[in-house]
Amino acid sequence: MREPRSRRETRSAVLRYLWCSGGSFRPILADHLGLTDASISRIVSELKSEGLVEEAKRTAPYQGGPSSFLTLSNALHVGTMEFSGGRVHIGVGSLTGEIRFSEWLDLPDGAGPEGVKTTYRRALHQLADHLRRAGIGLRQLAVSIPGYHETLHANPIIALNPAELLAEIQAALPAVALLAANSIVTRAVAHRLKLGVDLPGGPYFYTFAGHGVAAALVDDFATSGDVAVCEIGHMVLDPRGPRCRCGHSGCLEAYVSTTAVAPAIGLREHDLLAMGGWQASRLKLSARARADLAARLVRLGHAIGNALNLTPIRRVVVAGWPAELGDDMHAGVLGGIEASLFGGAAAVNLTFAKAELGREPAAGLALATYAYLQRGAMRPTEAARDMAAHHLIERQGGGQ
Numbered sequence: 001m002r003e004p005r006s007r008r009e010t011r012s013a014v015l016r017y018l019w020c021s022g023g024s025f026r027p028i029l030a031d032h033l034g035l036t037d038a039s040i041s042r043i044v045s046e047l048k049s050e051g052l053v054e055e056a057k058r059t060a061p062y063q064g065g066p067s068s069f070l071t072l073s074n075a076l077h078v079g080t081m082e083f084s085g086g087r088v089h090i091g092v093g094s095l096t097g098e099i100r101f102s103e104w105l106d107l108p109d110g111a112g113p114e115g116v117k118t119t120y121r122r123a124l125h126q127l128a129d130h131l132r133r134a135g136i137g138l139r140q141l142a143v144s145i146p147g148y149h150e151t152l153h154a155n156p157i158i159a160l161n162p163a164e165l166l167a168e169i170q171a172a173l174p175a176v177a178l179l180a181a182n183s184i185v186t187r188a189v190a191h192r193l194k195l196g197v198d199l200p201g202g203p204y205f206y207t208f209a210g211h212g213v214a215a216a217l218v219d220d221f222a223t224s225g226d227v228a229v230c231e232i233g234h235m236v237l238d239p240r241g242p243r244c245r246c247g248h249s250g251c252l253e254a255y256v257s258t259t260a261v262a263p264a265i266g267l268r269e270h271d272l273l274a275m276g277g278w279q280a281s282r283l284k285l286s287a288r289a290r291a292d293l294a295a296r297l298v299r300l301g302h303a304i305g306n307a308l309n310l311t312p313i314r315r316v317v318v319a320g321w322p323a324e325l326g327d328d329m330h331a332g333v334l335g336g337i338e339a340s341l342f343g344g345a346a347a348v349n350l351t352f353a354k355a356e357l358g359r360e361p362a363a364g365l366a367l368a369t370y371a372y373l374q375r376g377a378m379r380p381t382e383a384a385r386d387m388a389a390h391h392l393i394e395r396q397g398g399g400q
């Protein structure tokens, strides 16, 4: 891995390593990031003086080894507002992932602009109220919205204007740095965090099937940290198919979202969304329900295979209900990929990621922490200045 150069990059790399690893001894940190003892000392004392990291004595992993263990501080807080699963979730948590406050309000699909506005205003009021009472100042707030894209002024999934929402949040919480992101970015960041520091096997295609369906191309966090959104849920499989909440017909989401799947197998959607592995193993499905599920999984596979036709990535992670319902689901998805991916599924490495449903607001809080650490835990203006200066140096040094 290349050595980080600017002050922001170095701070960001150290903080993200501590976040993904859950803490580290100094020499291991220096080694992993390619930093000298001197620069690690300088950066750690800077981060400690700002209250971002803590250092405690720990039993060394080997005799004569290091004994000071660095972790992120759990005294700094981030917040989130997540639009997910027919609800608006709000939450406050520490940088280390401890949830301090969590609440949600119902926001049914198809709610009109006024209904959406009333709901998020109530949620925002509760969040601001909690922060005031608890005396907590947030370092970052992440807003997670399905179908969100910077260039879209009207959201195709939820009747809101993101710019207006962000302006209202900023007015209620004036000093807080804000980030808005597509829900799949939130899911992908929270999943990536669970994988820890190292990412063997390189970039992967992360697909989530829940109340919404989407995917993301996830690159190594430690270097670029890229998560590219792929609206696989709105890939049209049959223009004469069932109506989708985006306004089109026959989208993948209209076949494989929990809204479509739950009634087809005789469950309520919220029970399917709350289902863990042990419940899934006790689920008694009729032959007809099984056949119905299998057909939906093949469709999911078709869409994944079609998406892979546009990228060289062959590592696929599927999360959401297909993962919760167990390994039986594997063959259907793989069969679908086999039928649509150019050259077949032989080179595809398909795995299921469990326990990704119902992770609000933890996922939104992970996104907020990610955004904060990504800019080196600096004020947004300061981080932007550092980035601009650094790019200037890179340009001047170009061509060598």
Ligand SMILES: [Zn+2]
Pocket: 233, 234, 235, 244, 245, 246, 247, 248, 251, 253
């Ligand atoms: Zn759609």
